[in-house]
Amino acid sequence: MPGEFSLSGKRVWVAGHRGMVGSALVRRLKGENITLLTTTRSQLDLKRQADVEAWMRREKPQAVFVAAAVVGGIVANDTRPAEFLTDNLQIQTNIIATAHEIGVEKLLFLGSTCVYPRLAPQPMNEDALLTGPLETTNQWYAVAKIAGIKQCQAYRREYGRDFISCMPTNLYGPEDNFDLTSSHVLPALIAKAHDAKTKGTPTLQLWGTGTPRREFLHVDDLADACVFLMKTYSDEQLVNIGVGHDVTIRELAELIADVVGFKGTFTFDPSKPDGTPRKLVDVGRINGLGWKAKTGLRDGIAATYEWYRNNVAAAAE
Helix, strand or coil, rough: EEEECCCCCCCEEEEECCHHHHHHHHHCCCCCCCEEECCCCCCCCCHHHHHHHHHHHHCCCCCEEECCCCCCCCHHHHHHHHHHHHHHHHHHHHHHHHHHHHCEEEEEEECHHHCCCCCCCECCHHHHHCCCCCCHHHHHHHHHHHHHHHHHHHHHHHCCCEEEEEEECCEEEECCCCCCCCCCCCHHHHHHHHHHCCCCCEEEEEEECCEEEEEEEEHHHHHHHHHHHHHHHHHCCEEEEECCCCCHHHHHHHHHHHHHCCCEEEEEEECCCCCCCCEEECCCHHHHHCCCCCCCCHHHHHHHHHHHHHHHHHCCC
């Protein structure tokens, strides 16, 4: 359901502004007539309720983007379950509850498409939420995000708060995490391909079988979609954000190798987990509202690789 909301002249808090999503939101919001509010982790621990309440009461945000979260790939999710569940529950609960207490005018909670069942019908519609078992390798993160969606719905139902939720598909772009022990597949492949090219390694090993299908959205497109929803959408139903098409992990690896200039071959390690067989979201709702992604996958990977070379690889030399 549309709901016009003007950001002009508002105090807008991007929680998690140093992360990949938060920094993209900051870039996007530079074009808006707002007072941007940010705070670093050293200045404010979002897991501490009293500190969050004190900061929000002092800074008086009128609109909030909840982009702060503990995130990571399959290994990180599977080996740090308590952190992925508890820290995310604390962060989002503190922000959402305090936003209600101080009368924040509008709040956008950023979830993830991992909230959907492991074997949800493809493409995944928003109505698939809670219709089946979750993917076990990221269930802890998914449960926290589902709780955040339900918190926004609960405050809307009980108190009439204009709190909304969106579910981005797999993201990539500037400020991504390229650490191989905790990163997602696309930045990990960029880092691996660059390293193999630099060292002249003839083969590049990929986790799993290479057959799972994934959809990838550039983070600047996500930021644009979030601002669009903040301005135009008001309903308890969550909204998917994606591009509407996917590729296999092998196809992704081949595309990244071509962009990076890695000329070797791929091997696969089927002993490593594949994760969900397919993750493609139904973007009919947000497309129907008037928004579509603009960045093509090859162009997005090329821009991300340039950022990686300038900011990560160069720093390691």
